[in-house]
Amino acid sequence: MGRRSDHSREELQTLIVESTLALVKEHGASNVTARQIAKAVGYTPGMLYSIFLNLQDIFQHVNQVGLHTLYKLCEASQKNTEGPEDAIKAMGMAYLQFAAQHTHQFDLMFARSLRDAPASPSSLSNQIQVLFQLVEAQLRTLKPGATEAQLQLGARALWSGVHGTAALRLSNQLYIDTPNADQEIVDILVSSFVNQWCR
Template identity: 35%
Template sequence: MARRNDHSREQIQQMAITAAIGILNEEGPGQLSTRKVASAIGYTVGTLYLVFRNLDELLLHVNAATLDELHSAIRSALANQHTPVEQLKAIAFSYLEFARHQYARWSLLYSHQLQNGEQAPAWFNDKVNALFGLVEIPLKTVKPDMSHKDLVCATRVLWSGVHGACELALNNKLRLGDEVSADVLIHSMIDNYLAGLACEQVTA
């Protein structure tokens, strides 16, 4: 059999992405394979390679969908907060919550590396930049006299700091006792880093 023409290429693409996300959520990253995705959408592997260059490209689209969901999760968490510090914490904790509840997809965001030194496409990088933008807005309110360079720097410090705490805490790599949790780490990180920025302001 061949030439069913049941779905367009775009439809098959979207079906594959959805199926991959399903497998990721229900069976974990180790169980995701091209054959499994293909059979989940009622096709064979060959068809998958007609629609994606390789598995890497499929995963890139899965990651794009994840970035979109993370973006809207953060935006809705942001809606109820008014002071900039509360906003920054809302971002951090919705990030942590997302990592906890969508662990497989969240970790794929970082574990997935493009091969052969290929660059992610621009539309993908735009999604990443949009996320950093969400942090930059309240940060600029906290310290309006910041240069652009300092704003970029502070944004990345907060992002990678919170990310590192999430990653290591959720992977049990921090040898935390009962007293300290990821939440405590993030509170301390944000409070003290922002306090540090404020101190500088006084002495400058």
């Protein structure tokens, strides 16, 4: 069993978040307890609450890691694309890939139970904004005269469809027996949206 003096507060926070993320990826957030996290880091459960307010607070910090990973994937996916529409489609595919490969983490990131968590890190909302800004930048290129309000609303409208497709695929509720149905749906969704957006 580790001693608290073995690590600084910042090191403990990082250790707890990394260990929780590993547990979430393996078991799903609903099956992760404070006792399991404490055991994984080699400290007592009480120590967790000297660093975080509660389990939801820990999960919110885990979500920061997930959003950062998702941002990097979406950002990288735009490289070598041919124009804004192609870039948005590439981001959509990256989003689907993240959801498929990190399903438990994806589920936690959008869990309704965490929506009103009392200890949401301030940088969490900033990361969400930055992720949307990737889409907004492409929409701005397609329609230079769009206002900031239009860009924000447009990005969220479009990404609601992408997110919904990812979520439905994970829950096996697309109701179509096609291996790449989610990718085909996102392709149609983006093309249709861009066509309307550019009018």
